[in-house]
Amino acid sequence: MANIDLESEPNAKSAIKAIHVFNTGWGEQHKEHRYGSKLPQMWWVLTSRSWIKIPINAFLIEHDAGLVLFDTGLDPAIASDPGYINSAIGRFLLRRIFRLHIKPEDKLGRKLDGLGFAARDVVKAVFSHMHFDHVGGIADIPQADLLVSEREWAQLSEPHPEQEWILREHIEIPGAKWRPIKFSQTDDPLFAPFGGCHDIMGDGSMILLPTPGHTPGSMSMLVRSEGMPPILLIGDLTYEADLLFNDRVPGTGDAKQLRASFAKVTTLKERLPDLVILPSHDEKAMRNLETALKNKSAAIAA
Numbered sequence: 001m002a003n004i005d006l007e008s009e010p011n012a013k014s015a016i017k018a019i020h021v022f023n024t025g026w027g028e029q030h031k032e033h034r035y036g037s038k039l040p041q042m043w044w045v046l047t048s049r050s051w052i053k054i055p056i057n058a059f060l061i062e063h064d065a066g067l068v069l070f071d072t073g074l075d076p077a078i079a080s081d082p083g084y085i086n087s088a089i090g091r092f093l094l095r096r097i098f099r100l101h102i103k104p105e106d107k108l109g110r111k112l113d114g115l116g117f118a119a120r121d122v123v124k125a126v127f128s129h130m131h132f133d134h135v136g137g138i139a140d141i142p143q144a145d146l147l148v149s150e151r152e153w154a155q156l157s158e159p160h161p162e163q164e165w166i167l168r169e170h171i172e173i174p175g176a177k178w179r180p181i182k183f184s185q186t187d188d189p190l191f192a193p194f195g196g197c198h199d200i201m202g203d204g205s206m207i208l209l210p211t212p213g214h215t216p217g218s219m220s221m222l223v224r225s226e227g228m229p230p231i232l233l234i235g236d237l238t239y240e241a242d243l244l245f246n247d248r249v250p251g252t253g254d255a256k257q258l259r260a261s262f263a264k265v266t267t268l269k270e271r272l273p274d275l276v277i278l279p280s281h282d283e284k285a286m287r288n289l290e291t292a293l294k295n296k297s298a299a300i301a302a
């Protein structure tokens with residue numbers, strides 16, 4: 001777990017006190033899934049024997065107004081409940097796409113306990129997208145507003161969302177406070193290339209930006225606070241930030257949309273050179289965040 005306390009930062013006067021990276025278990029995905037392949041997707045899904053270990057990360061931001069999550073990880077029930085996924089074809093494909101290593105103690109509420117927080121103090125959870133490894137913790141935070149893009153939410157009304165791994169049995173749970181959000185037009189040159197943005201706290205500390213490609217409604221969140229470098233949480237837009245800058249698309253998603261989103265993130269990085277980009281399934285995320293925050297503190301101290 002990477003626990004970054006910004007209170008020790010003398011110049012920090014912002015509404016964000018700290019950001020934490022934690023995982024809700026581990027998985028394995030195929031090399032072709034992570035790094036892309038010239039083969040048709042169903043071919044490598046059924047034939048690939050190469051597996052790469054990946055964390056199922058989520059992020060916790062301590063804001064003056066309460067705790068904010070970016071994604072909620074995987075529900076350990078996926079390992080213990082044979083009927084966790086309703087469709088038989090879904091269960092078949094899941095075994096070919098992922099190997100999962102998840103224990104009861106990986107449940108969101110228990111992970112937050114381990115960080116010294118209570119799940120009941122989460123006021124908002126932002127979802128990069130609605131795949132099962134990102135929405136698995138919502139039962140632990142019934143009081144929280146669940147923020148998802150309107151485009152992502154619309155998939156539930158389209159035919160066979162389960163074919164896109166949008167599984168209503170994990171999303172439409174009783175009492176869940178889903179809040180589909182609309183991006184607003186903006187003149188801010190930083191965000192204009194994205195075609196809109198949404199400021200979740202009204203103070204500029206957490207800005208949602210559409211970054212479609214992995215799913216049509218995928219979004220990223222820019223976290224900004226004095227005393228820390230700007231951080232972009234990008235969900236599954238890429239599995240490793242370097243791949244994005246090398247224009248290497250993964251083996252799933254819409255390649256054209258992915259490349260367009262890569263270009264927007266690259267432009268953002270040019271405008272914010274110390275921007276730290278953190279994907280949800282990158283083992284280096286914790287180390288990269290710690291290093292960036294240390295470098296920033298050192299620069300301020302100097």
Ligand SMILES: [Zn+2]
Pocket residue numbers: 131133134236280281
């Ligand atoms: Zn994922």
